[in-house]
Amino acid sequence: MSATKPVPEGFRTVTPHLICNGAAAAIDFYKKAFNAVELMRLPGPKDRLMHACIRIGDSHVMLVDEMPEWGALGPKSLKGSPVTIHLFVPDVDAFVAQAVAAGATITMPIADMFWGDRYGKLEDPFGHQWSVATHQRDVSPEALQKAMQHMGG
Secondary structure, three states, rough: OOOOOOOOOOOOOOOOOOEEEOOHHHHHHHHHHHHOOEEEEEEEEOOOOEEEEEEEEEEEEEEEEEEHOEEEOOOOOOOOOOOEEEEEOOHHHHHHHHHHHHHOOEEEEEOOOOOOOOEEEEEEOOOEEEEEEEOOOOOHHHHHHHHHHOOOO
């Protein structure tokens, strides 16, 4: 008899769980925009998804449809989200171009950043915020602090 793992195989200890107004459409978007792989979906009443799971890169993301009767509202219903999900990718420029072609909106253009990443931000059609980066160079904590002082921050 094998012991059940406290973190299921393939998962990380932190897993985003997105509420979307149209979770099935969100899965289709993430497939086109982020090369997501659909792992499972559990349809429920009223043509809503009770649970779904995709993989983006090496990480799982869970999704569910909005269900106001349970207090489950997505960012568009809430008029925004304070959460940004960060993705590291091999080629941020190509990744963002693909995401925009699929329907994402650039909220911060891609640029080389002082912390060593080529970085930009997107909003998906469901209101979720994504930051995307390709790490280009390692920067020491001292150099980061010095760069922040020059920014006035």
